[in-house]
Amino acid sequence: MGLMTRAPIRVVIADDHTLFREGTRQILEQQPDITVVGEAENGLGAIETIVRLKPDVALLDIRMGGLNGVEATRQVREQASGTAILILSAHDDDHYVRALLEAGALGYLLKTVRADDLVDAVRRVHMGETVLHPAIASKIARLLANRSHSQLGETSLTPKESDVLRLVCRGLRNKEIAQELVMSVRTVEGHLDAIFNRLGFRSRTEAAMYAATQGWFSEDEV
Numbered sequence: 700m701g702l703m704t705r706a707p708i709r710v711v712i713a714d715d716h717t718l719f720r721e722g723t724r725q726i727l728e729q730q731p732d733i734t735v736v737g738e739a740e741n742g743l744g745a746i747e748t749i750v751r752l753k754p755d756v757a758l759l760d761i762r763m764g765g766l767n768g769v770e771a772t773r774q775v776r777e778q779a780s781g782t783a784i785l786i787l788s789a790h791d792d793d794h795y796v797r798a799l800l801e802a803g804a805l806g807y808l809l810k811t812v813r814a815d816d817l818v819d820a821v822r823r824v825h826m827g828e829t830v831l832h833p834a835i836a837s838k839i840a841r842l843l844a845n846r847s848h849s850q851l852g853e854t855s856l857t858p859k860e861s862d863v864l865r866l867v868c869r870g871l872r873n874k875e876i877a878q879e880l881v882m883s884v885r886t887v888e889g890h891l892d893a894i895f896n897r898l899g900f901r902s903r904t905e906a907a908m909y910a911a912t913q914g915w916f917s918e919d920e921v
Contacts, residue, residue: 707734708825709754713745713771714787715763719810723758723787726814733821742766750778755825759804761788761795769798776803783824787817796838800908801901806830827872829904836908855897863890864915868907 710727712735714720724735737752739745741764749757757775761768772784785806786799799807805824808817809832820830856864859880866876873891877884891903900906 705732707732708756708821709734709736709752710821711735711737711739711745711749711752711754711757711782713739713742713748713757713763713768714760715740723817726817727821730818733818740764742768742771745771746774746778749775749782753779754782756783756785756821758785758787758821761786761790761799769795769802772799772802772804783827785820785824785830787812791832791835791838793838796835800904803902803904805904807835808832809834827875829907831908856894860890860894860897861915863887864894864906864910867891867903868910 710733712720712723712727714723717740720738720740724738727733727735736754737748739748743765745757745759745763746766759768759771759775763771766774768786768788772786775782775784783806784802784804785808786804787808787810788795789810791809796807805827806820806829808820808830812820812832823830862880863876866879871879873884873887877887880887891906894906895901898906898909900909
């Protein structure tokens, strides 16, 4: 029997600039483990295409006609939760960064990113990791540090909640966290809800970024 090959990462690209979509497609499809299965030129088209094709990863711009990337991200997370959202935009305004994290985007890159970094980001968000352009990471650290809960420490979490958040920081999804900690997915979801409520976050990305900026977990722990 021959070795089993892993299915390629299926990607949808949504951007209102045709030339940019074509260039991005060419970059990604040079990789043997990535295939672009669809494109969209506006927010509504992005949602329809993603819900219909259910790709592994969706690349979304922020400013698109019909529906912006923030609302598109929110709706995709509701209707196609298995698709990881990677924002690829020229804009890094504070309100966009916060809104996209809260909506559930796993990655945020600027369009100045190098081709190999884009390819790496697609692979990493597919694995459940959070990927941020350095400029975006610095901005998030500043935004989170200014939050009213910045005085909270890891000790404000229960041991189980801390375990769950540590695995979130490692990029594990709920099912994988449940297997690692020997608990049900529903229990994991309950711990995440408690973490979000206690720390004032709206998404796992925000919680993971805050934990990272506060140094709650060492590299060995995550």
